[in-house]
Amino acid sequence: QQQVKQSPQSLIVQKGGISIINCAYENTAFDYFPWYQQFPGKGPALLIAIRPDVSEKKEGRFTISFNKSAKQFSLHIMDSQPGDSATYFCAARSPPGSARQLTFGSGTQLTVLP
């Protein structure tokens, strides 16, 4: 049962380009949607997050776009840099009254070419 579907599995972008990673979810009760960045040999680290009552959130070069009616959200990395090369995971949090756990997508390995 995959409640959060992430695509693409891998992505190669030229330096300065835009990286776009997409996620779709099934449970309309999810109430928080974070993105995590993971470098090799490290644990995932919170990058940016959004709540479903907001359609867009921007932090520096990173933007989340959220479409509640389509049950989709995406991460946009503007002016992509080689240092952005990492694995990115989207996630969704279960609602109050449950375990409040995060369900993760399958991950996207981003490579930014110099």
Place this chain on the structure above:
Amino acid sequence: IAGITQAPTSQILAAGRRMTLRCTQDMRHNAMYWYRQDLGLGLRLIHYSNTAGTTGKGEVPDGYSVSRANTDDFPLTLASAVPSQTSVYFCASSDSGTNGYTFGSGTRLTVV
């Protein structure tokens, strides 16, 4: 440095052996989690604990057990390891009043 400490960093384990992965946090977070990471499958929840003294099953709990005797420690035990438990295991914690998880650096386990 505040955060989560996992041990060991890596381990090769013979099938059938018992193993405990250790996780300690110093942030006084209420909730703790164990995930396993496998290529193409992302992070899957094994067990969780919303507060000391309570635990719950995640998506893939079979073959694993946990305990939460105090706020800081959340060990994960494999009673009799099997090759399918070869994975990278991550411990995480969160403050019930905030939204984000803090992850440890992981334990790479190979069961042969």
